[in-house]
Amino acid sequence: MMDAGICTLWITPGTPQMASNLKLKSIDIGNRASAGSIVYDSLRKAIIDGELEDGTPLRQDDIASQFNTSRIPVREALSKLEQEGLVTNRRYRGAVVAGISLREASEIFDFRILMESEVIAASVPKMTSASIAKARAYCDEFRRTDDSKKWSKLNRKFHYSLYRDSGLKYHLDMIDNALDRTERYVDTQLSISHGVEMAYREHLAILEACENGNAELAARLTREHISGVRDELLEHLGGGR
Amino acid sequence: MMDAGICTLWITPGTPQMASNLKLKSIDIGNRASAGSIVYDSLRKAIIDGELEDGTPLRQDDIASQFNTSRIPVREALSKLEQEGLVTNRRYRGAVVAGISLREASEIFDFRILMESEVIAASVPKMTSASIAKARAYCDEFRRTDDSKKWSKLNRKFHYSLYRDSGLKYHLDMIDNALDRTERYVDTQLSISHGVEMAYREHLAILEACENGNAELAARLTREHISGVRDELLEHLGGGR
DNA sequence: AGATTGTAAATTGGATCCAATTTTATTGAC
DNA sequence: GTCAATAAAATTGGATCCAATTTACAATCT
Numbered sequence: 001m002m003d004a005g006i007c008t009l010w011i012t013p014g015t016p017q018m019a020s021n022l023k024l025k026s027i028d029i030g031n032r033a034s035a036g037s038i039v040y041d042s043l044r045k046a047i048i049d050g051e052l053e054d055g056t057p058l059r060q061d062d063i064a065s066q067f068n069t070s071r072i073p074v075r076e077a078l079s080k081l082e083q084e085g086l087v088t089n090r091r092y093r094g095a096v097v098a099g100i101s102l103r104e105a106s107e108i109f110d111f112r113i114l115m116e117s118e119v120i121a122a123s124v125p126k127m128t129s130a131s132i133a134k135a136r137a138y139c140d141e142f143r144r145t146d147d148s149k150k151w152s153k154l155n156r157k158f159h160y161s162l163y164r165d166s167g168l169k170y171h172l173d174m175i176d177n178a179l180d181r182t183e184r185y186v187d188t189q190l191s192i193s194h195g196v197e198m199a200y201r202e203h204l205a206i207l208e209a210c211e212n213g214n215a216e217l218a219a220r221l222t223r224e225h226i227s228g229v230r231d232e233l234l235e236h237l238g239g240g241r
Numbered sequence: 242m243m244d245a246g247i248c249t250l251w252i253t254p255g256t257p258q259m260a261s262n263l264k265l266k267s268i269d270i271g272n273r274a275s276a277g278s279i280v281y282d283s284l285r286k287a288i289i290d291g292e293l294e295d296g297t298p299l300r301q302d303d304i305a306s307q308f309n310t311s312r313i314p315v316r317e318a319l320s321k322l323e324q325e326g327l328v329t330n331r332r333y334r335g336a337v338v339a340g341i342s343l344r345e346a347s348e349i350f351d352f353r354i355l356m357e358s359e360v361i362a363a364s365v366p367k368m369t370s371a372s373i374a375k376a377r378a379y380c381d382e383f384r385r386t387d388d389s390k391k392w393s394k395l396n397r398k399f400h401y402s403l404y405r406d407s408g409l410k411y412h413l414d415m416i417d418n419a420l421d422r423t424e425r426y427v428d429t430q431l432s433i434s435h436g437v438e439m440a441y442r443e444h445l446a447i448l449e450a451c452e453n454g455n456a457e458l459a460a461r462l463t464r465e466h467i468s469g470v471r472d473e474l475l476e477h478l479g480g481g482r
Numbered sequence: 483a484g485a486t487t488g489t490a491a492a493t494t495g496g497a498t499c500c501a502a503t504t505t506t507a508t509t510g511a512c
Numbered sequence: 513g514t515c516a517a518t519a520a521a522a523t524t525g526g527a528t529c530c531a532a533t534t535t536a537c538a539a540t541c542t
Contacts, residue, residue: 034332034525060494070527071494072313076320083324091275092494092533107411114359170348174415275495301524311497312524333503333524 036076054099109230123166124215277317291425295340350471358460364407365456430474
C-alpha cells in the first residue's frame, strides 16, 4: 500500500522529516474524537447555552439517530453529563436536563466567590501582558455586542483569561464545572436592568487591579462582582417564580 | 392471581391502605444497583485504598469476567472514574490507575484548605450534639487503632462528620472528590514520625472549637491542620522520590 | 365517572458481535 | 545482534440484539 515513490513526499531518505516540520493544514487523525465525546460536547453546549430547557427528556434513541450512531456513545455522553450535574439519570427512566434550585444556584455562586478570588490572586503575580490584552479584548467585545447569547460566553472568557496564568489546573477545572452549571442563568441576570453596563464597569476595575499587580484588590473586586451577580440573579429568579 | 380472600391481609375494603402504612421488612427492589455502579464502587474503593498501584492497567475484559458481566458496565464505570480523576483513559489504549504528581497533590491540598475551612465555619453554627458525639467517636477510634489502613478512613470520617451540618451539598461533593484523590497518600503521611499522635491532638482542638461554637477558630485550626498534613506529605514524597 | 388491573408500546440496561487500533511477536536485512 | 518492516494477537470502540423495566392505554369493576 505504501509505495516508495509515493512516499517520497513525506519521507526523504537519509533526512527523515518530522511531522512537526511539515506545517501542513491537517487534523490529527490519530487523536480524532470518539463518537461519545462528540455527542458529549454537543449536548453539553446545548445545555449550557440554555437551548435545552430544564427537565427536557434526553432519549437515547433520538440522540443516537441525530448523530447517526448507536446508543452506546450516547449513554457514555449522558453518563459524563450526569457526573457534571448537567443531567440527571434515573435507572430505566432515562435522562433529563438537570435544573437547579435557588439554594443550589446560590451555593454554587458562593463556591465561585471562594474559588475565583483565590485563583485570581494567585494569577496576578504571574500574569502576562498577553493575558491582560486578551482579557481587555473580551471585555470590550462584551460591552459592544447586543447579542444576549454572547454575553455570558464573553463574560466567561474574560474572567477565565485572568485565571489561566495561575496554573492551578485543579482549581480551574472546579471553576469550569461551576460555570457550566450556572451559565444558563447568567444571561437572564445580564439582560435585566443595566446588568451589562454594571458588569462592564466592574470588569474594568478588576482588569486595572490586575495590570497594577494588586492581587488583593483583584481578589476583593472579583468577590464583590460575583456576589453582586448572585444577588441580582437570585432576586430575579426568586421573584419570577 | 390475587384472590380477594388472600388479599384481606393487606387490603381492607373501604379503608384503602397506602403502601407506606404497611411497615413490612422489605428491601427496595426498585432501586437496586446497576452492574455499572457496582463495578464503579468496587474499583473506586480499590483505587482510593491504594490496593491498585498508580499506573496499573485496568483491562475491560479482566474486570468484566471478575464481576461476571460484560464490558459495557465496566466501560461505564471506567468512564466515571476518569471524570473523577482516579483513572486516565486513552483511546484504544485502555485505562490505568491515575497517579498524581507532587504539584497536583499540593494543589489539591490547597483546594482542601480553602474548602474545608469555609465549610466547617458554615457548619459550626448548625452543628448538633449528635454530630459532635459522632466526630468524637471517630476521633477516639482513630487514636486507638493500630491498623494503618483504617487511619485515613477514620480521619476522613472525623472531618466529614464536622462538615455535614453545613448543608452545603455542592461544597461537600467537591471535598469528597479532593479526598478521593489524595486519600491513598495520606496513609504514608500518618505512618511517618508521630503523624497519628499529632493529628489526634489537632483533631481534639478542632472538636473543642466546634463544641464552643467558635467557627472562626475551627476554620483556622482546620486550615493549619490540613496545611501541616500537606507539608509533611510533600516533604516525605519529595524526598522519597 | 373514577379507581384498578392487565396488556402493549416505549425505553433503558446489558450481552454479544464486528470493526478499528494498538501492542506484541516474527521475519528479514544489514 | 540490532534495527526496521510485517504479521498475528490483544484490546478497545461501536453496532446490534435481547432482557428488564417503566409508561401509556384499554378493559373491568365498583
